[in-house]
Amino acid sequence: MTDARSTIAAPAFDAVAARRAILDRIAAAARAAGRDPADVTLTAVSKMQPEERVAAMLAAGQRVFGENRVQEALARWRHRREGLELRLIGPLQTNKAREAVAFFNVIETLDRPRLAQVLAQEIQRAGRAPRLYIEVNTGEEPQKAGVMPPEADAFIARCRDEFGLAVEGLMCIPPAGEPSGPHFALTAKIAARNGLRKLSMGMSGDFETAIGFGATSVRVGTALFGGR
Numbered sequence: 001m002t003d004a005r006s007t008i009a010a011p012a013f014d015a016v017a018a019r020r021a022i023l024d025r026i027a028a029a030a031r032a033a034g035r036d037p038a039d040v041t042l043t044a045v046s047k048m049q050p051e052e053r054v055a056a057m058l059a060a061g062q063r064v065f066g067e068n069r070v071q072e073a074l075a076r077w078r079h080r081r082e083g084l085e086l087r088l089i090g091p092l093q094t095n096k097a098r099e100a101v102a103f104f105n106v107i108e109t110l111d112r113p114r115l116a117q118v119l120a121q122e123i124q125r126a127g128r129a130p131r132l133y134i135e136v137n138t139g140e141e142p143q144k145a146g147v148m149p150p151e152a153d154a155f156i157a158r159c160r161d162e163f164g165l166a167v168e169g170l171m172c173i174p175p176a177g178e179p180s181g182p183h184f185a186l187t188a189k190i191a192a193r194n195g196l197r198k199l200s201m202g203m204s205g206d207f208e209t210a211i212g213f214g215a216t217s218v219r220v221g222t223a224l225f226g227g228r
């Protein structure tokens with residue numbers, strides 16, 4: 001006797017449908033906020049996802065990916081780097097700055113003067129500059145990376161004036177278990193008063209809220225790929 005149930009394969013990951021669903025939700029949130037859906041980029045957070053799902057997402061047409069760790073990103077993407085936009089969304093140690101500058105299109109986690117200094121040196125040396133976002137620790141959480149909000153204006157000015165870095169925008173990760181809205185609002189306010197037009201805000205659980213507060217890119221992992 002065979003058990004019929006055991007012969008039914010688990011449904012394959014449908015990357016086209018998963019991506020479509022998130023893009024539709026992004027577009028709806030943008031329209032609801034009176035914004036153009038084309039002004040919001042989906043960053044597919046591929047960290048720790050199985051290769052099969054990542055390959056399917058690539059085949060589905062996704063070109064912007066976010067990774068938390070430099071080494072994991074290199075291992076996953078080095079051999080198929082062409083035509084992609086790769087964004088570092090995890091903390092960057094200064095001893096990985098050279099590799100990060102050489103590899104990523106965008107570094108979203110600039111958060112301290114020493115890192116700004118090292119990035120400036122490596123950009124000079126490489127003759128190649130990733131786009132840079134400053135991470136703001138909006139919840140002032142001691143264990144979290146990011147510049148504290150009261151220090152953000154001065155840090156942005158230092159990055160520009162002292163280190164000569166072209167800062168593109170701000171990024172934030174609101175505290176878990178708190179409404180995200182006030183954190184997005186604060187980040188948007190700091191960006192606006194510093195003339196920064198890009199905002200990386202919103203993850204699986206709150207990207208629609210983030211779009212309402214002006215996010216120009218949302219970092220979606222589990223809602224797109226499934227659990228890690």
Ligand SMILES: *Cc1c(COP(=O)(O)O)cnc(C)c1O
Pocket residue numbers: 045047068089090173203204205219220221222223
């Ligand atoms: C993992 C991660 C994400 C994606 O989180 P999900 O909840 O899976 O969408 C977004 N941003 C950062 C900085 C992350 O580390």
